[in-house]
Amino acid sequence: MTEKKSVRSRVQNFGSFLSSMVMPNIAAFIAWGVLTALFIPKGWIPNEKFANLVDPIIIYAIPILIAYTGGNIANPRMGGVVGAIATMGAIVGSEQKMLVAAMILGPLSAWLLKKIQDAYDGHVKSGFEMLVNNFVAGFLAFGLSLFAYVAIAPVMEGLLNILSTGVDWLVQRHLLPLVHIFVEPAKILFLNNAINHGILFPIGLDQVEKAGKSMLFMIESNPGPGFGILLAYMIAGKKNEKASALGASVIQVFGGIHEIYFPYVLMNPKLIIAAIVGGMSSTFLLQMMSGGLVSSPSPGSLISWILLTPRGSYLPTIIAFAVSTVVSMIVALPILRNAKNNGKSLDEATSDMKNTKANKTLAKRPTNTNLADTKKIIFACDAGMGSSAMGASILKKKVKEAGLDDIEVRNVAIPQIPDDADVVITHQDLTERAIQKNNAAYHVSVKNFMQAPEYDQLIADIKDARENNGPTSPQKEETINQASNNEEIETVVYSSDGEKITEDKKETNDSSVLKKENILLNQKFDSKEEVIKEVGRIMESSGYVDHEYTNGMLQRENEAPTHFGIGLAIPHGTNKTKSAIKKSGLVVLTIPEGVKWDDEIVKLVIGIAGVGDEHLAILSNVATKIDNEEIVNDIVENKSKDEIYEILTSEV
Structure with missing residues (x-):
């Protein structure tokens, strides 16, 4: 089970990384989509001069923006520049749009630059660092651009040709709706970014250039299936589910935040069938009516769909949304009405959803333990001497103010996390390592050690657990020492090896x-x-x-x-x-x-x-x-x- 989760987590992280390169540049895609919708020969107001902007933006500007963004994420020290120049080699060396190549070459080039920089860092004479950095980056960009022209471009062109041929094969045989069998479950598991940005997105842009639109942009972004499921809850759900589903449906349809309906599916996993069938019906109609969008909608709301619909395709867009909604609702209603009463509650399903995400805030410990038993909270960072020490000081104060004097709070390096830790708090980027060191503890991951709402939530959960269940282990014998004036409680600081630091230290x-x-x-x-x-x-x-x-x-x-x-x-x-x-x-x-x-x-x-x-x-x-x-x-x-x-x- 651990291995499967690790694989899923890696896929999620990969999808998130693809998304992190694309999402900052969505405005560029929208600008290109508007130009395409307005000025190409099939556009609203055809204009030959303005249409000359369409090809350069999609061929050069957008891939370079993606490569620069990915390179800058991987290595802010000129990684974006090297990634952009390397990608230029692939762009010039191929007839295809090198969006996927940009997603690969940008971060890969930046990573190579970082390895080289790390190798000579500290060995350059003072005053010559900028000179060396610029020439190293320049020569690496030069070499990688040639390599991309000769090797990467033909490989990526062949890969895209295969993918495009596969999509065309599905379209010609009216089998494209079958992709929803994979896409809808992937959305619930937060794997949609890998599918959407890694496969559908670049092929869809290629189709836009040829036909002025692509239905591939409407497969993952369709708000209809989720809306249909929420409507079914409004009709056949329990009282609290009906009330919450109403508000969620507004966010789903007009805000385009699809995560809002995921807990409702997790309450009754059979509802994934409704999402699949609803999505399939939508894509089938889009094929029949030649529907499509000019660019990828972000977020996937009905408003985005309408704004990115080209001339002559509004009817397919509206019908596709309406049909997917109605079909999903019709399929979901009998599933809900026949559901047993022992299913998950909405709160439980929401918790499951949060724990499914790669960047989760809480990783629950085994169910045979209880927060009421908490006696030792450990803050851990890589070295145990910076962030964790400050976080520990803050939580100590909160623990004392809450009257939880029997709880010990200290900071250590991740390798020194003790086996008897009840709760382990780490930065979200280090949580996976902490879990590997101690997978029996209740893990809390935070984005910011100084201002983490998770602290107050953790204390509230511990107090609630004790009030409801009572601690099941003896009270800790050692109490916190009072300050010398007997009015304020002393702030106790621990060393990285867990030793309490007294006043003389x-x-x-x-x-x-x-x-x-x-x-x-x-x-x-x-x-x-x-x-x-x-x-x-x-x-x-x-x-x-x-x-x-x-x-x-x-x-x-x-x-x-x-x-x-x-x-x-x-x-x-x-x-x-x-x-x-x-x-x-x-x-x-x-x-x-x-x-x-x-x-x-x-x-x-x-x-x-x-x-x-x-x-x-x-x-x-x-x-x-x-x-x-x-x-x-x-x-x-x-x-x-x-x-x-x-x-x-x-x-x-």
């Missing part, structure tokens, strides 16, 4: 950990890589680390970003590069103009190298004192070195 004012000269104000950078390299340079010159630690910080960013969504980033190395740390140390940079850090703008950077426990007390300060964007902005704009030093080193 909290060297909060140890200048060897944070030196005032390592607080640099009003800095300016063009990229997060520049920031990390500067942090590494300062750490190395201060005697904290060897040069290899910088590579570890860069690698850590690729595995799981260290920004916290509030203008703050805390770069640190991986578990493998802990050996490069000579002693604990921190570097603080303020960047008033901000620097792009993935999808966030970061203004305050706190670089960490932690070999012992000293830095964890400062991180606890960060977690409790710098917990929102307003505070970050105030520090960056108004605080001096002395004030920042005081904020970070004074006792919590």
Whole structure:
């Protein structure tokens, strides 16, 4: 079972990656679709001059945009540029549209560039980095463009010819509706992106160029089958199901968010038959009436369908939607009426749906355990010295405020996750590794350690479980120590190996950990890589680390970003590069103009190298004192070195 889930997860991730290259460029597809619908000879207002834009956009601009996007995702350090130039070789070397080639060459070229950059990083004389980077990227792009022209183009052309021939064969024999046997279940399992963007999308665009439209865009995006199932629930469902189905149907039809109806199918899996039959009826009619769209609708709503319908095809579009809705409803009604009462509830089905997604927020532990028994919550990150330490500090405070004094909260590196952990919290990019280390725990994955709603939800779930069931194991003997003034509860910090740090170990004012000269104000950078390299340079010159630690910080960013969504980033190395740390140390940079850090703008950077426990007390300060964007902005704009030093080193 684990192996099957792993395969499904890989397919989901692959589909999500394809989608991540296509979705940012949907506007380009829509622009091209509008040009096509209006100005080609079969368009609304044929115009020979404006129609000259159609071919260059689909042949050159869109594949290059996709390649650049994919390359930039895989390697922001010029990966997009190399991927775009490599794809140009495939474009020129083929008669086919190289959209699929762009999806391959973009990230592949960027990955090759990254491997080369990692190999020479740290071995280039200071001042020559830009020169070397540019020439390496340039020569790699040159070589890959030739390779794509000679090798990739003919292979991709042959593959697309085979796929197109297969689709034509299905169309000619009126068998295309059969694809819904695979597409509809795939949607419920969140595998639709791999099918839609990997196969139907590029072939559909090729058909648009030849015929001005393609029905392939309407197979996966059809809102009718889901709407029909929701209508059936409104008629034959239970009281709470009827009420929720009404609101869900509006989102399904006009918002195009198909996920909204997935839980209703999961409540009664036989309803997948209704979705399949509804989809098949729609595609059959589209074949008979020569329907189609000029581009891929995103999202797949009725509004998108109508807006992307070419002249002369409105009737097939509306009929296809209506028929798929009615047929799905008719098939679903007897299934619902004959359903047994012991089926899943809507809440249970929604939970199942969330756990099916690749980027899930909760991975449930075995059903023979109970959250009421929770005694140990573990925060884990790759090295156990940065993000997890801050997350642990935040949750400790929440646990204490909730009166759950018998629960121990600490942070460790993923390899050190204890076997007796009841709950394990990780960044969503690291959850799979954490599950492999301990698959018996209740796993919670978060996007942001600083501002995670999952913390409050977890505490609420534990309290609810205890109120309903009561803890089934003895109370923990050790209680949390009170602060010296007996009014506030002490913030307890744990080292990466799980040892509790007492007051005599909290060297909060140890200048060897944070030196005032390592607080640099009003800095300016063009990229997060520049920031990390500067942090590494300062750490190395201060005697904290060897040069290899910088590579570890860069690698850590690729595995799981260290920004916290509030203008703050805390770069640190991986578990493998802990050996490069000579002693604990921190570097603080303020960047008033901000620097792009993935999808966030970061203004305050706190670089960490932690070999012992000293830095964890400062991180606890960060977690409790710098917990929102307003505070970050105030520090960056108004605080001096002395004030920042005081904020970070004074006792919590």
